[in-house]
Amino acid sequence: MSFLRLGVFAAAASAVAVAALGPPPPAAAQDVARGAAHYQLCAACHGDQGAGSEPRGAPAIAGLPGWYVDAQLRKFRSGQRGYAPDDETGLQMRPMATALRTDEDVASVAAYVARLPPAAPAPTLAGDATRGQALFAPCSACHGPDGGGNEALKGPRLAGQPDWYLLAQLVKFKSGARGAHKDDATGAQMRAMASTLVDERAMLDVVAYVRTLRAGEGAR
Amino acid sequence: MLEWLIPAASTSAEEIDWLFTLIFYTVGFWFLVAQGIFFGFILKFRRRPGVRSQYIAGESTDEKRWISWPHYVVIACDVVLIAGAIAVWRDVKQIIPTPDETIRVVAQQWAWTFVHPGPDHRLDTPDDVVTVNELHVRNDATYVFELSSRDVVHSFSVPVFRLKQDAVPGRVITGWFRPTRTGTFDIACAEMCGIGHALMPAVLHVESAEAHAAWLGDRTTVAAASSESRS
Structure with missing residues (x-):
């Protein structure tokens, strides 16, 4: 009998304790909190709000899709980028990505970055957007006609990215400084596409057109 | 003696370790002698019943020599150690021997880029092999390195070579080494260079001539294929 009373008391005490502590936070919220802690390192170059910094060569990452940030961090960690x-x-960037020790760390930072409000970078380059629109046609297959990206095809959102960063990446893809690693399948795809832009003028024009895109602004 | 803690893998490392050992045993010997005399005197002249303490001004010759003789010993030891240090400094830093190979070391936040001359043993030719965070050298070959930085001050530190040289933006600093032992060793940045300072280790591979030639051959083939695909 006394055991029964003890059991009831223990169960009641546990119930009170659980009620007092409240329900555990959902897993996603834990991820974001963990990501926020890891993001302190990233903030040194990408800024507190992920708006990026041209002098540091750090792109705006705020609001980028989590799957894309996750994939790129993994590429940096493995040396594919x-x-x-x-x-x-x-x-x-590569050593900074290696500071994230586990896949969970990477996922948490990606989740945190994805929740940051996207920045609105000011234009820094001049190009012919009309000519760029024609050149953008092949890009739209993966990045979407509005530059909103396509997760299924692993094409990240381009709209809202700083123009200097887009140009720098096109130059890197074309030269092989990015996307030429043997294990980087999506990089290889992008390298082939970048090679269709014959010179820097063509790249500037495409970038000028991308700057006019306003993909999903209301839905972010 | 340092080799108990970390291998010595270059001619300079052997010389520096020799100097370190010379200093250690010279200073260590006299330290023990001094401590022995010190504690011997404490014991000999300890308080005894019926013996009054006395004030010693150090004026008599047989008292003064406890000071003057150690001074002569210190001076004699200093001359030996400084002569040794100058000899090692001259060999390690001042006289750069004729190299078998010249390599280029470029530091940046937060990576090391190494430019190896290809099979033609000359830099700035199409067969150069460029690597990131990975340096390959031949054992028993003299290397001169040209060290530079793309951004801030770094320090090219190779503990097994006992080599540590600052890389200063805007300057090309020349140094040398001659590996004496094959193996895989650490390269680190030894100058605080920003938030990723601790995250820029590189790997040094000291290889036999055959292994190095094989690596170089592989890399040259890859580089040629890659440059074809990149062009």
Whole structure:
């Protein structure tokens, strides 16, 4: 009998304790909190709000899709990105990505970055958007006609990215400083597409057109 | 003696370790002698019943020599150690021997880029092999390195070579080494260079001539294939 009373008391005490502590936070919220802690390192170059910094060569990452940030961080960690001697900013980013020790750390930062409000970068380059629209046609297959991206095809959102960053990446894809690693399948795809832009003028025009895109602004 | 803690893998490392050992045993010997005399005197002149303490001004010759003789010993040891240090400094830093190979070391936040001359043993030719965070050298070959930085001050530190040289933006600093032991060793940045300072280790491979030639051959083939695909 006394055991029964003890059991009832223990159960009641546990119920009170659980009620007092409240329900555990959902897993996603835990991820974001963990991501926020890890993001302190990223903030040194990408800024507190992920708005990026051109002098540091750090792109705006706020609001980028979590799957894309996750994939890129994994590429940096494994050396599929940031491997080329002439990719100065990639070489800078690679060790920072290795500071994220586990896949869960990477996922948590990606989740945190995805929740940051996207920045609105100011234009820094001049190009012919009309000519760029024609050149953008092949890009739209993966990145979407409105530059909103397509997760199924692993094409990230381009709209809202700083123009200097887009140009720098096109140059890197074309030269092989990005996307030429043997294990980087999506990079290889993008390299082939970048090679269709014959010169820097063509790249500037495409970038100028991308700057006019306003994909999913209301839905972000 | 340092080799108990970390291998010595270059001619400079052997010389520096020799100097370290010379300093250690010279200073260590006299330290023990001094401590022995010190504690011997404490014991000999300890308080005894019926013996009054006395004030010693150190004026008599047989008292003064407890000071003057150690001074002569210190000076004699200093001369030996400084002569040894100058000899090692001259060999390690001042005289750069004729190299078998010249390599280029470029530091940046937060990576090391190494430019190896290809099979033609000359830099700035199409067969150069460029690597990131990975340096390959031949054992028993003299290397001169040209060290530079793309951004801030770094320090090219190779503990097994006992080599540590700052990389200063805007300057090309020349140094040398001659590996004496094959193996895989650490390269680190030894100058605080920003938030990723601790995250820029590189790997040094000291290889036999055959292994190095094989690596170089592989890399040259890959580089040629890659440059074809990149062009």
